[in-house]
Amino acid sequence: MVTLTIDGKEVKVPQGTTILAAARTAGIRIPTLCYHGRLDPIGSCRMCVVEIEGIAHPMAACTTPVEEGIAVISNSDRIQRIREDSLKLILVNHPLDCPICDKGGECLLQDLVYEFGIDKVEYQAPKPARESLYATPLIRYWPDRCVMCLRCVTACREIKGIGAIEIKGEGYGSQVVVIDAEKCQSCGECLSVCPTGALTENLSRFKGRPWLVERVPTTCTYCGCGCQLELNVQNNRVIGVTTQEGKGVNLGSLCVKGRFGYEFIGSDERLTTPLIKKDGEFKEASWEEALTLVAERFGAIKEEFGPDAIGGLSSARCTNEENYLFQKFMRGVIGTNNVDHCARL
Amino acid sequence: MTNPIKDVLKAKAILAIGTNTTENHPIFANYVKEAVLKRGAKLIVADPRRIGLVDYAAIWLRHRPGTDVALINGLMHIILHKKALHKKEHIETCTVGFEEFAANLEKYTPEYVSKITGVSVEDLEAAAVIYAESSPASILYAMGITQHTSGTDNVKTLGNLAMLCGNIGVVGGGVNPLRGQNNVQGACDLGALPNVFTGYQKVADEEVRQKFAKAWGLEELSAVPGLQVTQMFPAAEEGTLKGMYIMGENPLVSDPDLHHIEKAVKKLDFMVVQDIFLTETAQLADVVLPGVSFAEKDGTFSNSERKVQRVRKAIEPVGEAREDGWIICQLATAMGYSMEYVDSRTVMDELRKLTPSYAGISYERLEKKAIAWPCPTEDHPGTPILHVGEYACGKGVFFPIEFRPPAENPDAEYPFILSTGRVLQHFHTGTMTRKGEGLSQLYPEPLAEVNPADAEKLGVEDGDFVNIASRRGNIKVKAWLTDRPAPGVVFVPFHFGETAVNQLTNAALCPDSGIPEYKVCAVKVEKAS
Secondary structure, X not given: OEEEEEOOEEEEEOOOOEHHHHHHHOOOOOOOOOOOOOOOOOOOOOOOEEEEOOOOOOEEOOOOEOOOOOEEEOOOHHHHHHHHHHHHXXXXXXXXXXXXXXXXXXXXXXXXXXXXXXXXXXXXXXXXXXXXXXXXXXXEEOHHHOOOOOHHHHHHHHOOOOOOEEEEOOHHHOEEEEOOOOOOOOOOHHHHHOOOOOEEEOOOOOOOXXXXXXXXXXXXXXXXXXXXXXXXXXXOEEEEEEOOOOOOOOOOOOOHHHHHOOHHHHOOOOOOOOEEEEOOEEEEOXXXXXXXXXXXXXXXXXXXXXXXXXXXXXXXXXXXXXXXXXXXXXXXXXXOOOEEOHHHO | OOOOHHHHHHOOEEEEEOOOHHHHOHHHHHHHHHHHHOOOOEEEEEOOOOOHHHHHOOEEEOOOOOOHHHHHHHHHHHHHHHOOOOOHHXXXXXXXXXXXXXXXXXXXXXXXXXXXXXXXXXXXXXXXXHHHHOOOEEEEEOHHHHOOOOHHHHHHHHHHHHHHOOOOOOOOOOEEEOOOOOOHHHHHHOOOEOOEXXXXXXXXXXXXXXXXHHHOOOOOOOOOOOOOHHHHHHHHHHOXXXXXXXXXXXXXXXXOOHHHHHHHHHHOOEEEEEEOXXXXXXXXXXXXXXXXXXXXXXXXXXOOOOEEEEEOOOOOOOOOOOOHHHHHHHHHHHOOOOOOOOOHHHHHHHHHHHOHXXXXXXXXXXXXXXXXXXXXXXXXXXXXXXXXXXXXXXXEEOOOOOOOOOOOOOOOOOOEEEEEEOOOOOOOOOOXXXXXXXXXXXXXXXXXXXXXXXXXHHOOOOOOEEEEEOOOOEEEEEEEEOOOOOOOEEEEEXXXXXXXXXXXXXXXXXXXXXXXXXXXXXXXXXXXX
């Protein structure tokens, strides 16, 4: 273990811990922008700079490992100025278009600018027109909003093991570009780690402000990984899917189906009423009509041919409870073990 | 799965066989890649197709479709007979049947196996050494292993390999089938199978039947195991099955040899389909009942690692659609047996009283944390890794397994092998993923993956339409020239009802599991006019 002090408070942490992690253990908040819990420290934003007694230059807390006996000062006038300047430099590029930004209300940059009370930016810079084509049609890239934190690039490389995107260009002309469009799987990992509205989802764009949607935690309906996600609901419609960092087997990560495959829920093609076929055509029916007919017909088949003349297919898409009820119905009510589902298919 | 998903991060070697993980289990694939790129694990990919994981593999064994038993027997021959890298102590103390198994391996020399599989002797040796010398080593597989007439043999052979190298019951090891659907594990666990009640309690067992009959207030329950899905349709065709109740399944796209399925369904006296869309199957129903999606219901799913997790209602059902559980209960009541539950929690409370492996899994506990079964009591933490200390049924059993070729092999008339499966952007019969714009923008239409060498012989260019025909049917589909399939093999995804590749597939079943041989049938491929 290594012992150090942060703002005079003694902290003991294992060797190799960063100053940022040590501060968090001690309950001391150091502001961050590019830092993300699932990624190796990036060290691009300079928001987490701290002073270490006896060292002239401020150090980035997210990339600097602790050392025995060091005294860290998490905030000072000088540190405050550096952080403010870092934010101002970002704002030179970043438009204050929060009113039309999908990320407005849950934007890390917005929060930091608010926290530091920055109401004007003295710096100006040329703003070259930039191409904003992105790797996938499901995500829109807004180069002006991009703060070059590198979270997206790092996540694509580290979490997905792909590396489909990279930062290219110089200075104010820098932007995220696709280096291998074929490798991009449209998983939206980049989108989910973006701290600002530089990457926004195209399917739910302008559909709901973060503070107006309800987020319901649930389990994904596709493959057997069992990823944990949140359905974003507004006016009884699912308008998006988000995750919580570090949550579930997926640790907040999703694939293209989990993140973007929610449109079917509100599809116009959904069945909304029971249907009974008459003369080869489906006619809308009430629940009572439909259930009575089914009960009569199954009853008649059971009577004439025995329960084993009826078979039931349950569903791997349905819940445990529903599968239990289905087999209870087939075994207990119909009286047959002819019950299976698509595990084999 | 014997081990949790994230356990693969602790593996020193990973054998991924018959699993296109990056497309079918993308989040699991994250961890496989992390194990390789960040933690130095060695990945062996065994797959006839050049799947995404190949880019991360230390070695790729491109064996011929349907030769998995020969391939694994070959690896074990090298480990046991050539290099003596097997874990003797584990075999002696924890397993039975080793002598006969070892004798059976003798003929699977690298040369013999190379001839069957098409994999070079050098690659066989390299892969065998990586698996045997890296401990722990994890085996991952999916439908590429099971969807063969030799599916059960394939699985047992992988079990043999894991036991041979002491990889059962250890962190970072195990034999891990990746379940392809959100709750296929749970549907099996909760008795949606013809031979077992919940928790795999056999219907043939008198005591078990009495327990369920008593709990359900019935005098007796049938002792005769029922029909599997792949037996129901033939029974309908023969006329012995008269009525069907199908909930949330689309066999008219997903089942093998569709022309037969359609004929069978049309012979039924009465069919009810309960679904969220008017699927290809629902269109043939007499009555369609509108169920709801996962967003409109409460309950639980059990994932691939046997973890039970909550599903929560986010929106009210659309229109007159109703929760599937409600529909089943109403139907039961209409048939004279009252089934009433306040909510999904009360169903769970009933089922866990009857199901020892789920007994300790309450909604209260699930609010805090997902729990892996077996979990026999409320103070039991659950069982993330199976067979720790000893095998669940005492000793691990080695099975001597012989290679058997697939049921239908290429010949002069049908010279290609057809394999079917999924693509990243779609799911199963496309009922969900093909509604809406997002995913269909990325993968709008079915593509037949054709090796460029074959395409050249056929005079087919990328984007041309080809006719693919088997003895059972034919489809016209756009060709994608890619080195993903080997020469002589074509791959077509089965998500697309309008180009249903299952018109071609062979309904030959694995005799033990009843799983059809989706990965191998013989077809001919011609440029379409």
